[in-house]
Each structure stands twice: as C-alpha cells, then as structure tokens.
Amino acid sequence: xxxxxxxxxxxxxxxxxxxxxxxxxxxxxxxxxxxxxxxxxxxxxxxxxxxxxxxxxxxxxxxxxxxxxxxxxxxxxxxxxxxxxxxxxxxxxxxxxxxxxxxxxxxxxxxxxxxxxxxxxxxxxxxxxxxxxxxxxxxxxxxxxxxxxxxxxxxxxxxxxxxxxxxxxxxxxxxxxxxxxxxxxxxxxxxxxxxxxxxxxxxxxxxxxxxxxxxxxxxxxxxxxxxxxxxxxxxxxxxxxxxxxxxxxxxxxxxxxxxxxxxxxxxxxxxxxxxxxxxxxxxxxxxxxxxxxxxxxxxxxxxxxxxxxxxxxxxxxxxxxxxxxxxxxxxxxxxxxxxxxxxxxxxxxxxxxxxxxxxxxxxxxxxxxxxxxxxxxxxxxxxxxxxxxxxxxxxxxxxxxxxxxxxxxxxxxxxxxxxxxxxxxxxxxxxxxxxxxxxxxxxxxxxxxxxxxxxxxxxxxxxxxxxxxxxxxxxxxxxxxxxxxxxxxxxxxxxxxxxxxxxxxxxxxxxxxxxxxxxxxxxxxxxxxxxxxxxxxxxxxxxxxxxxxxxxxxxxxxxxxxxxxxxxxxxxxxxxxxxxxxxxxxxxxxxxxxxxxxxxxxxxxxxxxxxxxxxxxxxxxxxxxxxxxxxxxxxxxxxxxxxxxxxxxxxxxxxxxxxxxxxxxx
Amino acid sequence: xxxxxxxxxxxxxxxxxxxxxxxxxxxxxxxxxxxxxxxxxxxxxxxxxxxxxxxxxxxxxxxxxxxxxxxxxxxxxxxxxxxxxxxxxxxxxxxxxxxxxxxxxxxxxxxxxxxxxxxxxxxxxxxxxxxxxxxxxxxxxxxxxxxxxxxxxxxxxxxxxxxxxxxxxxxxxxxxxxxxxxxxxxxxxxxxxxxxxxxxxxxxxxxxxxxxxxxxxxxxxxxxxxxxxxxxxxxxxxxxxxxxxxxxxxxxxxxxxxxxxxxxxxxxxxxxxxxxxxxxxxxxxxxxxxxxxxxxxxxx
Numbered sequence: 025x026x027x028x029x030x031x032x033x034x035x036x037x038x039x040x041x042x043x044x045x046x047x048x049x050x051x052x053x054x055x056x057x058x059x060x061x062x063x064x065x066x067x068x069x070x071x072x073x074x075x076x077x078x079x080x081x082x083x084x085x086x087x088x089x090x091x092x093x094x095x096x097x098x099x100x101x102x103x104x105x106x107x108x109x110x111x112x113x114x115x116x117x118x119x120x121x122x123x124x125x126x127x128x129x130x131x132x133x134x135x136x137x138x139x140x141x142x143x144x145x146x147x148x149x150x151x152x153x154x155x156x157x158x159x160x161x162x163x164x165x166x167x168x169x170x171x172x173x174x175x176x177x178x179x180x181x182x183x184x185x186x187x188x189x190x191x192x193x194x195x196x197x198x199x200x201x202x203x204x205x206x207x208x209x210x211x212x213x214x215x216x217x218x219x220x221x222x223x224x225x226x227x228x229x230x231x232x233x234x235x236x237x238x239x240x241x242x243x244x245x246x247x248x249x250x251x252x253x254x255x256x257x258x259x260x261x262x263x264x265x266x267x268x269x270x271x272x273x274x275x276x277x278x279x280x281x282x283x284x285x286x287x288x289x290x291x292x293x294x295x296x297x298x299x300x301x302x303x304x305x306x307x308x309x310x311x312x313x314x315x316x317x318x319x320x321x322x323x324x325x326x327x328x329x330x331x332x333x334x335x336x337x338x339x340x341x342x343x344x345x346x347x348x349x350x351x352x353x354x355x356x357x358x359x360x361x362x363x364x365x366x367x368x369x370x371x372x373x374x375x376x377x378x379x380x381x382x383x384x385x386x387x388x389x390x391x392x393x394x395x396x397x398x399x400x401x402x403x404x405x406x407x408x409x410x411x412x413x414x415x416x417x418x419x420x421x422x423x424x425x426x427x428x429x430x431x432x433x434x435x436x437x438x439x440x441x442x443x444x445x446x447x448x449x450x451x452x453x454x455x456x457x458x459x460x461x462x463x464x465x466x467x468x469x470x471x472x473x474x475x476x477x478x479x480x481x482x483x484x485x486x487x488x489x490x491x492x493x494x495x496x497x498x499x500x501x502x503x504x505x506x507x508x509x510x511x512x513x514x515x516x517x518x519x520x521x522x523x524x525x526x527x528x529x530x531x532x533x534x535x536x537x538x539x540x541x542x543x544x545x546x547x548x549x550x551x552x553x554x555x556x557x558x559x560x561x562x563x564x565x566x567x568x569x570x571x572x573x574x575x576x577x578x579x580x581x582x583x584x585x586x587x588x589x590x591x592x593x594x595x596x597x598x599x600x601x602x603x604x605x606x607x608x609x610x611x612x613x614x615x616x617x618x619x620x621x622x623x624x625x626x627x628x629x630x631x632x633x634x635x636x637x638x639x640x641x642x643x644x645x646x647x648x649x650x651x652x653x654x655x656x657x658x659x660x661x662x663x664x665x666x667x668x669x670x671x672x673x674x675x676x677x678x679x680x681x682x683x684x685x686x687x688x689x690x
Numbered sequence: 691x692x693x694x695x696x697x698x699x700x701x702x703x704x705x706x707x708x709x710x711x712x713x714x715x716x717x718x719x720x721x722x723x724x725x726x727x728x729x730x731x732x733x734x735x736x737x738x739x740x741x742x743x744x745x746x747x748x749x750x751x752x753x754x755x756x757x758x759x760x761x762x763x764x765x766x767x768x769x770x771x772x773x774x775x776x777x778x779x780x781x782x783x784x785x786x787x788x789x790x791x792x793x794x795x796x797x798x799x800x801x802x803x804x805x806x807x808x809x810x811x812x813x814x815x816x817x818x819x820x821x822x823x824x825x826x827x828x829x830x831x832x833x834x835x836x837x838x839x840x841x842x843x844x845x846x847x848x849x850x851x852x853x854x855x856x857x858x859x860x861x862x863x864x865x866x867x868x869x870x871x872x873x874x875x876x877x878x879x880x881x882x883x884x885x886x887x888x889x890x891x892x893x894x895x896x897x898x899x900x901x902x903x904x905x906x907x908x909x910x911x912x913x914x915x916x917x918x919x920x921x922x923x924x925x926x927x928x929x930x931x932x933x934x935x936x937x938x939x940x941x942x943x944x945x946x947x948x949x950x951x952x953x954x955x956x957x958x959x960x961x962x963x964x965x966x967x968x969x970x971x972x973x974x975x976x977x978x979x980x981x982x983x984x985x986x987x988x989x990x
Contacts, residue, residue: 035785036823038808073806157810159821161837162779163848170821171782171837201789202799265805272803296829315829317803328803331828331863338765338868364960 026180028080028142029214031197033174036073039264041156041169046071048154049078056145060087070228073267077228079214087135096127139184146177146186164189181212199224200268202319225268233263241271241314245301250310253300262297266318272325274333278311280340283347284428285309290418291339346413351432355408362407370480377472378407384468392509394460402442402465405430423447449499456503463503470496475517497528504554514552522552529554538565541689548684556632563634564683572642579648580685583672586657590669597666601674604667610654617647618674625678637682648675696864698874699886702795702857703749706773709794710747713787715775718748723941724948727752728774728854732940735816736982738841738850744778755955758898761891764869765859768897773855780837780851788835788853796864803828811836815947815968816975817843832860842979901955910953917946921974925981934981943974
C-alpha cells in the first residue's frame with residue numbers, strides 16, 4: 025500500500041525541542057488520519073537540527089465510502105424544524121426515511137482521494153503545531169519555531185500539492201549546509217530520501233546520531249588511552265545540534281587541572297557543550313575534551329580543535345579567576361551580603377533563612393548523632409557561597425563550592441562536608457549527605473523550605489511545584505529512613521506537612537513495590553514517625569503472606585462486618601468480655617487467648633518490634649476461626665449476645681493497635 | 691582562518707562594510723549618544739517598527755560601565771564595538787547572506803565548525819524580544835542572530851532580521867591573539883602599525899576609574915530624572931508635518947539608559963530598585979515606539 029513522506033524543512037530548531045516535536049508530529053498525524061477513518065500500518069517521525077520528518081506506511085489510495093445516518097425531528101414537527109434539518113443534511117423531503125415516527129437522513133459520503141486528505145492534514149499540522157515558542161518572519165503570518173523553508177510531501181511517489189503562506193510543497197530537500205556540494209536534491213520516497221540525506225551528509229535518525237557520537241568519541245579516547253566521561257543529557261543535546269555529528273578531541277592546558285573537577289566539567293558542559301575525558305589510570309580528569317562538530321573538516325578537525333581549545337582556555341581562565349578571588353574572603357565574611365539576597369518576598373532575605381536553618385540544625389543535631397555546634401556552624405555558612413563569583417557564574421555548583429571554600433579556609437572536615445552535601449539528595453538516584461552533620465544540615469535546609477512555603481500557602485498543586493517541595497520532602501524521607509532517624513514530624517512541621525510527607529512516603533513505598541493498601545492501613549493509625557511507619561508496613565506485609573495472617577485477616581473482616589451491622593442498630597455493649605458460665609468452649613478459648621495476646625501485643629509494640637506484635641496476633645487465628653465455626657454471635661439471650669459482641673470488639677481493637685486491617689484488601 | 695594574512699581590526703570593519711553594502715544596506719555611522727548595545731541605535735530600535743523596508747549596517751561603540759576591568763581582563767571592556775546589521779523584512783536567505791559574511795572575513799566554513807545554537811534574545815529595558823541563535827564558530831559565540839518579534843512592546847511586522855557581531859572577539863579569533871590589547875588595529879606591516887591597546891587601553895583605565903569611583907551618584911540620579919521630563923515633553927510636540935517628535939525624544943531615553951548603567955556601576959542601585967528603574971526606561975521607550983508607529987513608520 026502507498027507511502028506518505030512528509031518533511032518540514034526549516035532553519036535550526038532548538039535542540040531541546042526536537043524530541044517532543046517528533047512526538048507531536050506523529051500524534052497530530054495519527055489523530056487527523058483516525059478522524060478520516062485511516063489506520064496506517066506504520067508511522068515513524070524523526071527530528072533533527074533542520075527538519076521534522078514523518079513517514080507513514082500503508083495508506084489506501086482513497087477513503088472508503090461511508091454512510092452516515094442522522095436522526096432528525098419527529099414526524100409531524102413544525103415546518104421550521106424540518107427546514108433546518110434538510111438544510112443541514114443537504115437532502116430533500118422525499119429522501120428522508122420515517123422510522124417509528126422519527127425522520128432519519130441517510131447521507132452517502134463518497135470516500136475522498138487520500139492526497140486531498142493529506143493536504144488538509146499537513147496544513148492543519150503546520151498551522152497548529154504546539155511549539156513551546158514560535159515566531160513569524162519576513163512578511164509572512166505563519167508561525168513556526170524558526171523560518172520554515174520547504175515542505176516535501178510525497179504520496180506514493182507523487183507530490184501532494186500544498187501551499188501554506190507562500191511555501192509550496194515539492195519533492196526537493198537539502199542536505200548538509202557545508203559538506204558535499206550543498207545543493208538541493210530530489211527524492212522519490214522514504215528510501216531515496218534517507219539515502220539521499222546520508223549521501224549529502226545528514227543523519228536523519230537522532231538515535232543514529234547519538235550512536236555515531238558515542239562510537240567516535242570512545243574511539244578517539246581509546247586511541248589515546250583515555251576514557252570518555254559519558255553524559256546522557258549532554259549527548260541528547262549535542263545530537264540535536266549537528267546533522268553530521270563529528271567528535272573532535274582537543275587539548276586543555278594541564279595547569280587547569282588544579283581547579284576542582286566539577287568546575288572544569290560544568291564549564292565544559294554548560295558553556296561549551298564538551299564531553300570531559302578521564303585518565304583511566306587515576307580516574308581523574310585528563311587535560312582534554314571532546315567537542316562534537318557539525319562537519320568533517322579536511323584538516324581532520326585540527327583548526328576546530330585549536331579554536332575550541334582557545335575558547336575553553338578563556339572560560340577556564342575566568343573560572344580560575346573566580347576560584348582565586350573567592351578564596352581571598354572567608355565564608356564568614358560573606359554573611360553580611362546575604363542580607364541583600366532575597367529568598368522569597370514573603371519569607372525574607374537569605375540571611376533570615378540562614379538564621380532559621382541554624383537554629384533548626386542545632387536542635388536536630390542530637391537526633392542524628394551530630395555535634396550541635398558543628399551543625400550550627402555548617403548551617404551558618406551553608407549559603408555563603410551564593411554570593412561567590414563561581415556560584416554566580418555556575419549556580420549548579422552551589423553547596424559544592426561552599427564545601428571547597430570551607431575546606432580551603434581550614435574549617436573542620438565535617439563542617440566542610442556538610443556544606444558541600446546539604447542540597448543532597450537532589451533526586452531519587454542522588455547520594456545522601458555523607459556524615460551526621462551533613463544529615464542535620466540537609467534536614468534543616470529542606471524542612472525550613474517546606475515549613476516556609478507551606479506557611480505562605482505555596483503548596484505544590486498538580487504538576488506545579490516551583491519550589492521543588494516534593495523533592496525536598498522525598499529528600500527528608502530518604503535521609504530519615506536510610507539513617508534510621510527518629511523525627512517528631514508533627515511537632516516540627518504540623519499536621520498539614522505530615523499529610524504531605526505521608527503522600528510522598530506512599531509514592532516511595534509504592535515505587536519500591538509495597539502494597540498501597542498496607543501503607544494506608546499503617547498510616548490510618550496516625551503515626552508521624554517515618555521509621556516506625558515503614559517498619560510496621562514491612563512487618564504487616566510479611567505477616568499477611570503467612571497462612572495465619574491471611575486467615576486472621578478473614579476473621580477480622582467477618583468480625584468487623586458483624587460489629588458494623590450491630591453498630592448501625594444502636595448502642596454497643598462496652599467493656600471486656602468475660603468467660604461466662606456455660607459458654608461454648610470456643611468462646612471461652614477466645615477469651616483466654618485474648619487475655620494472653622493483648623499484653624504480648626502491647627509489649628511488642630512498646631518495644632517497636634512489629635514482627636513480634638504480628639506473631640503475637642497470629643495466636644488469635646485458631647481461636648477466632650473456631651469461634652466463628654462453633655458460636656452464633658446473635659444469641660437469643662441478650663447477655664450472651666452482648667458478651668460475644670464485646671469479644672469481637674476486643675479482637676478488632678487488639679488487631680487495630682498493630683494496623684488498620686479494614687484498609688487491607690483481599 | 692585562511693592562509694592569507696588575517697584582517698586587522700579596521701580591516702574587519704571595512705570588509706563587513708563592503709559586504710553588507712553589496713547587500714543593499716545603507717552604511718551608517720555610529721549614533722552619537724552613548725548606548726549599551728548596537729541594537730539601541732535608532733536605526734535598529736525605531737526603524738524595526740512600522741511597515742517600511744529598511745536595510746542598514748553600522749559599527750556602534752557600546753558602553754557597559756559595569757563591565758570595565760581597567761583594561762586588565764583579556765576580553766572585557768567597558769567600551770567596545772559591535773557591528774550591527776538590520777534587514778527588514780528579513781530576506782528569505784538571510785542565513786546564507788550571514789554565512790557569506792563569514793566567508794568574506796576569511797572564515798572557511800569547511801574548516802571551521804559553524805553552529806546555530808538556540809538563544810532567544812530579549813532586552814527588557816526597551817521591551818524587545820526575538821527568536822534566533824547565538825552563532826558559534828569553533829565553540830565561540832561570534833554573532834547574535836535574531837528575528838525581532840517585538841520592540842517597545844509593539845509587534846514588529848514585517849519582521850526584521852538583526853545580526854550583531856562582537857568585533858573585538860571576532861578579530862581576536864581571526865588574528866589568533868589572547869588579549870584585546872594585542873589586536874592589530876591597522877595593518878601591522880604598514881607604515882604606522884597600531885595595536886588596539888595603543889588606541890584604547892588608556893581609555894579603559896580612565897573610564898573604569900570614573901565608572902566605578904568617579905561619578906557623583908546624586909547628580910546621575912538627578913540627570914536621570916531630567917530625562918524623564920524631556921521625553922514626554924518632546925513627544926507632546928508636533929513637527930512641521932504634524933508628526934510626533936520621536937527621534938529627539940528617543941535620544942533622551944538612551945541618555946537615561948546610560949545614566950542608569952552608570953549608577954549601576956557605582957553600586958548605587960539597590961536590588962529592589964533595579965526593576966523599577968528598568969520599568970521606567972521601558973515605559974519611555976514604549977512611548978517612543980508607539981509615537982513612531984503612529985507617525986506611519988516615522989515619516990522616515
């Protein structure tokens with residue numbers, strides 16, 4: 025079946041927009057075609073620096089004929105209504121059909137030729153494309169991300185005529201700007217298109233461009249006994265900046281290696297989009313870099329390497345200037361300047377925040393096994409690097425530079441380390457602060473922003489989380505859990521934040537494969553100690569996989585169902601059940617079992633040994649099963665009945681101290 | 691760079707003049723009011739607005755008082771040159787024309803890596819923005835390339851294409867020198883060779899001193915406020931053909947903008963005040979832009 029090839033050729037598309045643009049192109053085409061009753065066999069979209077391309081396989085020559093049935097007014101409706109219906113359907117009275125007193129119109133729609141539909145589709149896509157930012161150019165009114173130059177639109181080898189704001193479709197595209205003869209060329213279908221691009225030095229597929237960059241960069245390194253420092257984000261970006269990506273290895277003045285490696289890497293990455301290179305023997309950076317050029321130069325890239333080396337040198341000289349200047353002032357001496365840095369209009373200056381974090385870090389220190397004075401000192405200096413030259417230039421080095429500067433001025437190692445680590449963890453894959461002082465400071469930093477922003481009602485909503493509060497909460501949770509830190513969250517942060525933490529913890533536990541309902545069952549107890557909550561969830565999970573656990577859960581459900589039904593009828597008997605004279609053996613046995621289990625559960629809970637608490641509960645399983653088998657709760661004698669209801673309440677309460685089993689499914 | 695002798699600083703300017711002259715540009719001289727960037731020349735900011743076609747190229751001395759380093763930093767100056775090209779409407783082949791200018795100054799695009807890297811330009815003080823790129827040559831930004839979308843808060847249509855070359859940086863690259871003072875200003879083999887340093891180093895030293903420590907802040911502040919009086923006063927007048935008096939008014943906006951930059955270099959603008967000053971300049975620019983458009987493209 026015929027193929028459609030569409031190329032939208034423009035001036036350079038921002039690298040960060042390309043991947044989404046390919047997705048949008050495919051989605052829009054799919055939706056449009058579906059509306060017209062087309063279900064193509066295959067669709068593939070590509071995006072690169074100068075083009076978006078879509079190839080669709082398996083489109084029919086024309087749309088199938090369709091019959092549309094439309095319901096009209098009732099027979100005998102006023103003339104006005106009939107007229108309107110006839111007008112909207114384009115039929116006459118004698119063509120309508122009377123079905124059970126209602127007029128129906130059967131409209132035959134002749135299938136249209138596919139090219140006609142394609143032309144409409146392409147125009148709609150081009151006019152409504154969801155670029156994050158778009159522009160007009162020249163005397164045109166069309167909006168595109170940058171000027172749109174050409175449209176290739178071929179259906180089954182024939183140009184589909186389209187004209188959009190003066191751009192006429194055709195079968196001609198362009199290859200690389202500088203390589204080859206740089207002349208436009210004609211294509212017939214996707215194969216000749218793709219091959220033609222390759223012959224004209226354009227790699228169409230971004231995955232192929234990425235593979236090409238990685239292969240060549242690794243080979244360059246290997247030949248010099250070096251190792252590429254791989255960087256997925258950077259790879260994605262440079263793959264969108266070159267049609268014929270060609271890695272070139274350049275040299276860096278080895279003197280710069282005395283700068284912190286993070287500074288070198290950040291300068292390379294953010295300013296220059298270079299890959300760093302490692303010495304495999306030492307694991308440290310090597311005095312080289314890899315830039316990804318867009319051309320394969322006749323001199324093997326010598327001029328490109330030399331030019332880039334010069335630029336890098338200038339950049340690193342700037343970095344060295346900051347590094348040298350910044351170390352002339354102690355962090356302490358920068359604190360005054362933080363008074364002039366606004367943290368948030370409603371939350372005061374950075375100096376105010378520092379004061380809050382300092383108090384908090386000092387009070388948290390004993391809970392994490394840190395020295396309160398060290399924690400307070402680290403907190404006081406933690407934000408001082410925000411007013412250094414280096415962090416002004418590279419905001420992403422905040423914290424890290426503070427750590428370096430603290431070390432350079434001879435502050436205690438744990439203080440320097442804590443300053444370095446206090447933004448950690450920055451994401452699920454990031455490491456935690458290395459030591460207890462770092463943990464105290466990181467907790468204080470995150471709790472202060474959570475408390476502050478919740479206090480001024482700047483809470484995350486939906487996908488909006490401008491202050492990354494979810495990440496902060498998750499950071500607190502990870503530090504607390506992995507360090508076994510006992511934190512009275514409610515006292516520190518209030519009910520609303522405890523609920524927020526609970527939500528984040530649920531997400532975390534669910535991601536770790538814990539059952540959602542078990543998390544709910546434990547949260548329902550209202551605890552705010554994350555370590556205890558997780559221990560309970562784990563114990564509960566283990567317990568319910570045992571036979572005793574599963575059966576006891578069934579017994580619990582039966583008991584609560586009965587109790588609930590009774591509660592609806594009116595007041596329930598209170599107090600403990602007793603071993604009544606003449607009671608069935610199973611009843612007396614359950615009373616006895618409870619008398620043993622209740623204190624055992626209480627003792628285990630007091631020791632926070634949740635596995636033992638569950639084990640103690642499992643002592644109820646046999647007596648509960650036997651009770652339900654042999655005893656009728658709804659006895660004739662009200663005294664007997666009340667005693668049995670008391671018994672069931674006791675079972676429910678005993679279990680409820682361990683978890684809210686009513687939240688557990690299954 | 692080609693094997694030929696690289697262009698001197700003035701040779702570079704002459705080549706660009708020659709090249710853009712051949713593309714139909716009027717070759718203007720610098721505007722005679724201090725500006726922070728070539729864009730602010732009325733030939734760009736005002737002429738970008740309105741329906742009339744316009745092509746111009748010029749060198750604009752640009753003053754950024756806070757960037758001064760007493761001539762000691764290899765590539766930071768408080769007074770430097772931008773080469774500015776504006777074409778309205780932008781021709782379809784503007785990118786090719788631009789690349790032609792690189793070839794003209796001796797950059798071989800088959801030996802050097804030329805890249806168009808996303809960079810959306812905006813200048814909040816004149817309420818202007820556009821989409822485009824910074825153009826990289828072997829990893830160095832050599833040109834800002836912008837399709838103007840708005841100036842003074844007014845939509846630009848037809849769209850003007852703007853190119854801004856950083857001349858010192860570009861010349862340093864072409865000549866392979868590491869410090870601006872070492873640039874050959876004229877022909878180093880000529881009868882009276884001069885370096886950029888010989889021409890301008892003393893200016894950097896003196897101006898940096900004045901910028902950072904010299905000017906009386908209270909006077910600057912008063913002068914800024916004076917400009918705020920002049921602009922609306924001029925705009926309220928009518929010229930002989932009944933037009934608004936925009937060009938002189940705009941000159942005073944530029945003066946206000948420069949006074950703001952001087953106050954900034956003196957450290958006299960508190961963080962909280964900055965936005966308000968920028969807003970005041972933007973409002974003045976907006977008044978000029980609207981008056982210009984109302985003049986049916988400025989009667990120019």
